Amino acid sequence: MRFVCIICLSFLFFSCQEKKEIFTAPTIESINEVVEAVIYKDSLPVFKNDTSKNRICIRLNKIDVKVMPSRKAGELIAPEEPGNYVYLQQLLYSSEKSPAYFVKSDSTYLLYQNEVHKLLNIDSAFSKKLKIISFEESQSDKNGWNMSYYSISIPIFSKDGNTAYAEYNYYAGDYGTGFGIMLKKEKGIWKILERRRIWIS
Numbered sequence: 001m002r003f004v005c006i007i008c009l010s011f012l013f014f015s016c017q018e019k020k021e022i023f024t025a026p027t028i029e030s031i032n033e034v035v036e037a038v039i040y041k042d043s044l045p046v047f048k049n050d051t052s053k054n055r056i057c058i059r060l061n062k063i064d065v066k067v068m069p070s071r072k073a074g075e076l077i078a079p080e081e082p083g084n085y086v087y088l089q090q091l092l093y094s095s096e097k098s099p100a101y102f103v104k105s106d107s108t109y110l111l112y113q114n115e116v117h118k119l120l121n122i123d124s125a126f127s128k129k130l131k132i133i134s135f136e137e138s139q140s141d142k143n144g145w146n147m148s149y150y151s152i153s154i155p156i157f158s159k160d161g162n163t164a165y166a167e168y169n170y171y172a173g174d175y176g177t178g179f180g181i182m183l184k185k186e187k188g189i190w191k192i193l194e195r196r197r198i199w200i201s
Helices: 002-016 028-041 088-092 104-115 135-140
Strands: 055-057 064-066 085-087 148-152 163-172 175-186 189-200
Touching: 028 148, 028 163, 028 175, 028 189, 064 088, 064 104, 085 088, 088 104, 163 189
Parallel strands: 055 148, 064 085
Antiparallel strands: 148 163, 163 175, 175 189
């Protein structure tokens, strides 16, 4: 009888433990769709038939989702170095002028995406339509005057796969700027909902 009680208690204990969510990484197809939507719908002048000299980096930037450190009232926190990241709180932020596109239940999935798709390129078939620059070439003269080019990030998706956040940057000599793009999939088509400038030099 004692053995049966131990078995029952063990079963109850393990069945009451919080189950860890199992996620599936965003598909390459979804990533390609968002990248193409950003290029087309924001009219980036990087197609082979464009007259500008702008090109686009073949490699997609990896942006991580970070949790903003908490602080006590009056406590100062040194600003972090600029980098390829966005704060979770920024993705969940809402105001009267800017609604939240991601919801709190997306939080763990947004953070999970830090661990997947660390190195991707623009889809090879789509890239044939574009004026491409290699990652190595883009890094060799980032602060020079010899080139102007765009780079796009690997998109970050909501748990249901219908909301995405991506960034693109533009470099031209010592001038540069970057934008954060919020997108929503409606009836199978990605639409840009909001564009936020995130840096300029």
